[in-house]
Amino acid sequence: MSETNTGLAKDLKITKKGAGSDAKRMAKQSLFARIMHRPESGAVSGLIFVYVFFMMFASGSGMFSADGLMNIFKVAAELGILAVSVSLLMIAGEFDLSIGSMVALAGLIIGVGVTKLGMPLPLAVMLAFVCSMAIGAFNGYLVVRTKLPSFIVTLASMFILRGLAVAVTRLLTGKTQISYVVNELNQNSFVVSLFSGHLFTGFFQYLAEHGVIGIRDDGLAVVQGIPVSIVWWFAITALATWVLLRTSFGNWIFATGGDANAARNMGVPVSKVRIMLFTFSALTATLFATIQVLESGSADTLRGIQKEFEGIIAAVIGGSLLTGGYGSAVGSMFGALIFGTVQIGMFYTGIDTDWFKVFLGVMVLLAVLFNDYIRKMATSSR
Amino acid sequence: MVPVIELADVRKTFGSVIALDGVSFDVKPGEVHCLLGDNGAGKSTLIKVLSGVHQPSQGTIRVGGKEVLFKSPRDAYSEGIATVFQDLAMLPLMSITRNFFLGREPTKGRGLTKRFDVKRADDITRAEMERIGIDIRDPGQAVGTLSGGERQGLAIARATYFGAKVLILDEPTSALGVHQASMVLKYIDKARSDGIGVVFITHNINHAYPVGDRFTLLNRGRNTGTYKKADITRDEILFVMAGGEDVSSLLEKMPGVEV
Numbered sequence: 001m002s003e004t005n006t007g008l009a010k011d012l013k014i015t016k017k018g019a020g021s022d023a024k025r026m027a028k029q030s031l032f033a034r035i036m037h038r039p040e041s042g043a044v045s046g047l048i049f050v051y052v053f054f055m056m057f058a059s060g061s062g063m064f065s066a067d068g069l070m071n072i073f074k075v076a077a078e079l080g081i082l083a084v085s086v087s088l089l090m091i092a093g094e095f096d097l098s099i100g101s102m103v104a105l106a107g108l109i110i111g112v113g114v115t116k117l118g119m120p121l122p123l124a125v126m127l128a129f130v131c132s133m134a135i136g137a138f139n140g141y142l143v144v145r146t147k148l149p150s151f152i153v154t155l156a157s158m159f160i161l162r163g164l165a166v167a168v169t170r171l172l173t174g175k176t177q178i179s180y181v182v183n184e185l186n187q188n189s190f191v192v193s194l195f196s197g198h199l200f201t202g203f204f205q206y207l208a209e210h211g212v213i214g215i216r217d218d219g220l221a222v223v224q225g226i227p228v229s230i231v232w233w234f235a236i237t238a239l240a241t242w243v244l245l246r247t248s249f250g251n252w253i254f255a256t257g258g259d260a261n262a263a264r265n266m267g268v269p270v271s272k273v274r275i276m277l278f279t280f281s282a283l284t285a286t287l288f289a290t291i292q293v294l295e296s297g298s299a300d301t302l303r304g305i306q307k308e309f310e311g312i313i314a315a316v317i318g319g320s321l322l323t324g325g326y327g328s329a330v331g332s333m334f335g336a337l338i339f340g341t342v343q344i345g346m347f348y349t350g351i352d353t354d355w356f357k358v359f360l361g362v363m364v365l366l367a368v369l370f371n372d373y374i375r376k377m378a379t380s381s382r
Numbered sequence: 383m384v385p386v387i388e389l390a391d392v393r394k395t396f397g398s399v400i401a402l403d404g405v406s407f408d409v410k411p412g413e414v415h416c417l418l419g420d421n422g423a424g425k426s427t428l429i430k431v432l433s434g435v436h437q438p439s440q441g442t443i444r445v446g447g448k449e450v451l452f453k454s455p456r457d458a459y460s461e462g463i464a465t466v467f468q469d470l471a472m473l474p475l476m477s478i479t480r481n482f483f484l485g486r487e488p489t490k491g492r493g494l495t496k497r498f499d500v501k502r503a504d505d506i507t508r509a510e511m512e513r514i515g516i517d518i519r520d521p522g523q524a525v526g527t528l529s530g531g532e533r534q535g536l537a538i539a540r541a542t543y544f545g546a547k548v549l550i551l552d553e554p555t556s557a558l559g560v561h562q563a564s565m566v567l568k569y570i571d572k573a574r575s576d577g578i579g580v581v582f583i584t585h586n587i588n589h590a591y592p593v594g595d596r597f598t599l600l601n602r603g604r605n606t607g608t609y610k611k612a613d614i615t616r617d618e619i620l621f622v623m624a625g626g627e628d629v630s631s632l633l634e635k636m637p638g639v640e641v
Contacts (some may be wrong), residue, residue: 246497248487251480254606258473265455265471327474375475 037377039319039327042370043334046363050338054345063348064212066213067222076333076340080286082307083314083332084233085281086239090226090315091244092277093257094150098139099285099311101161103304106132106289108169111178111299114186121186125195129286135161138283140275148257150278158308166301182297195232195287196294198225229291233333236284253277257324313360314339317367321375338363368379383410384447386547386579387432387463392441394427401427402443403603409548409579414570416590417583418623419600428600429550433465433582434458459486462547466537466554474526478518479507481525482540506543514539516571531562542573549573550581555589566580567593587623590617599623 053191054063062068065172082099089096113124139157170176182192198204201224206220207213216222234249244250255263263271285304293299314335320327339360346353385408394402402424403509409415419425430436431443434452442449443459452458455465462481472481483503490499504521509519516535525533534554541549551570570593573580584590590597591611599622606622 242497246500248498251476251484251487251498254476254480255473255484258475259471262469262471262473263484265467267456321475325473341428 013274024276034302038372039371039374040331040334041319042367042374043318043331043338046367047334047338047341050341050345053179053351054341058345058349061350063330063345068344068348070223070227072337072340072344073230074227074340075343076336077227077229078288078291079307079310079314079339080233080333080336081229081291082311083318083336084237084329085277085284086252086308086311087318087320087327087329087332088240088244089277089281089324090312090320091257091324091327092253092273093260094143094274094277094310094360095154095279096136096139096281097151097154097308098135098157099281100304100307101165102132102135102282102285103292103307104301105135105161105165106286107293107299107303108165108178108301110290110293111181112169112172114181114183115178116172121182121189122191125290125304127192128290129283132282132286133279134283136279137275139282140278143278144271144274159179160233162301162361164311169301176301178299180297181293181299191290192294194228194292196228198227199231201225229295232287232291233336236287237329237333244329249273249276254325257321257326259325310339313364316371319371319374321371322368326375327370335367373374383446385410386446388444388447389428389431389438390442390444392428392438392443394431394436395439402431402438402604403606405600405603407598407605407608409581411547411579412574412577413595414574414580414582414593416594417581417600418585418587418590418597418619420585420623422602424603425585425598425600426443426552427603429465429552429581429583432458432548433463433551439588447475462545463550464541464548465550465552466534466541466545467552468556470533470537472525472533472537475524477513477522478528478536479503479521480545481536482510482521486544510539511536514542514572515565529562530558531565533557534566538569538573542576542578546578547582548579550583550607552573552583555584555586560623563589585623587616587620591619608635617628 058064063072082103086096086099098357106111109128109131110124112206113127114121117124117129124214135157139150139154142148142153145152147264166176169178186192204213204221204223206226208215208223214222244253252263252268252270252273255268256270260270285307288304292303315327315332316322316335317338318328318331318333318335320331342363343353343356344354388406388408390406391404392402392406393400393404394634405424405428407415407417407428417425417428427436431438434455434457437452443452444450450457450461452461452463458465471484473484476484479500488499488502488506490502491497507521508518511521511638514535516532516539525536528536534551536550538549538554554566554570558566567589570580570582574593575596582590582594594611595607596610597614597619599606599619601622609619
């Protein structure tokens with residue numbers, strides 16, 4: 001290396017080509033550090049903590065038996081279906097507080113459709129999806145058009161939709177509850193098995209008969225099979241994860257939440273992204289509602305209360321940033337699983353369930369602090 | 383040589399304020415044309431006219447000798463005029479690759495299996511960054527981890543890759559330290575050697591002079607002269623920029639200060 005002396009200063013250092021890169025100068029990150037930088041890391045460590053906790057205090061209670069675990073997953077699945085769309089919206093920098101009311105409304109559309117309008121069940125379910133997705137798109141349109149925070153816009157729709165659900169149902173049926181939505185006329189409809197019941201029942205019965213899982217006195221397995229809701233939960237989470245990480249649209253979701261202006265400058269159709277995500281959030285609310293109605297056979301104006309907040313809790317625990325631009329769909333799955341585990345675990349350990357909300361609140365606070373730390377780590381120049 | 387972009391006698395007014403008053407300006411392929419001027423000289427307005435954000439009140443814009451009207455930045459972009467604004471249109475929480483291809487993601491497959499070709503995008507990003515002189519260890523790392531200079535480099539590499547004929551850089555060195563700024567000057571030099579016409583906006587003559595081929599000095603919305611490097615010295619540019627005040631004599635009174 002020949003140092004060219006320009007005669008200006010003795011310690012003049014000339015930056016050689018390629019040496020100006022700081023990125024390569026960084027020490028190679030350890031595997032642990034890389035894993036810790038994933039958005040899901042907080043939720044996974046939270047989940048491990050929760051399981052260690054309940055294994056210590058509830059190991060003999062049957063919580064970790066086949067039916068205990070299935071109960072946990074069932075609770076998690078219902079919330080998880082909502083949490084997926086909540087986290088996508090949150091990554092795009094938006095909230096949808098109307099999903100709880102949407103759950104009630106969609107269920108009542110199915111109920112009224114079947115019992116009052118005499119619709120076949122598949123048609124009523126389809127009507128519920130079409131109506132609520134149209135409302136979801138309208139939510140998105142309002143947010144895009146008015147440029148108001150989605151928090152306010154959907155807070156309004158949360159009340160409007162809940163009020164509509166109660167008022168119209170009472171007007172049409174005189175009650176706030178609709179029973180016999182699934183009845184002897186439609187209980188064999190394909191939509192019933194599409195949204196409720198269990199899969200692999202034969203296999204589980206086989207396991208029970210061979211003593212792998214418990215068997216009831218009447219000779220049936222304690223766990224009949226995999227509840228369909230869990231399959232929906234996994235499928236929709238997998239789909240959302242694929243969209244988020246492996247499609248252009250996923251890239252646009254991140255960009256919309258990260259900096260809508262910058263995204264727009266790069267040609268991302270920000271408004272379209274937002275409207276589509278609000279529509280998707282209405283879709284998951286209706287999926288949740290359909291599962292509930294077909295499982296229980298009835299619709300109720302009180303369904304879905306506080307689900308909007310539980311969804312946000314699962315998404316935040318799952319590592320999605322409230323400010324947008326960062327997060328994961330898989331994370332919301334872990335968030336929902338923590339939720340389900342604690343709820344069922346408290347029942348098995350005999351801890352007063354009044355403490356459930358206290359625990360949730362603390363969990364959210366910890367998750368937000370952790371996410372904030374991760375965000376700072378990710379954006380600081382190293 | 384035909385300029386890649388040319389402004390002829392452009393005037394831009396905002397109400398009664400005259401932001402640009404009959405400015406002519408052009409860039410040829412493979413040259414760095416520095417646009418110098420103090421705050422309020424009209425630099426920002428000029429680049430906004432060049433990039434299609436503003437439309438001139440009078441005067442014409444020609445691209446490759448052909449008169450054009452940019453209705454939006456998108457129009458300018460499709461003519462190959464890429465502007466790197468100070469905010470860089472970067473998302474710090476997203477990966478280098480995702481930023482590089484934002485809005486123009488390469489896909490493979492079709493129909494329902496149409497997907498973001500992450501592998502190809504990563505490879506292109508790494509290669510393009512390498513070409514400009516930045517070695518990135520992992521194209522999946524967040525842009526937030528890059529230094530200011532490297533982010534400028536990424537923005538320049540991105541514009542170049544997507545076929546920019548003209549690269550407009552708005553104060554790319556202003557927020558950077560000495561080392562980072564010199565890196566950006568190297569990226570500019572690299573873009574020039576690729577045959578791109580670069581408009582380099584700055585108020586720092588120390589950054590402009592080493593890399594510039596021509597210098598246009600703006601003052602109060604007017605073009606006070608365009609000079610080839612051979613025709614003007616650094617101090618002369620400074621003299622014009624300071625509005626005729628003798629900066630060196632001013633500085634002599636302040637020992638230890640160098641511009």
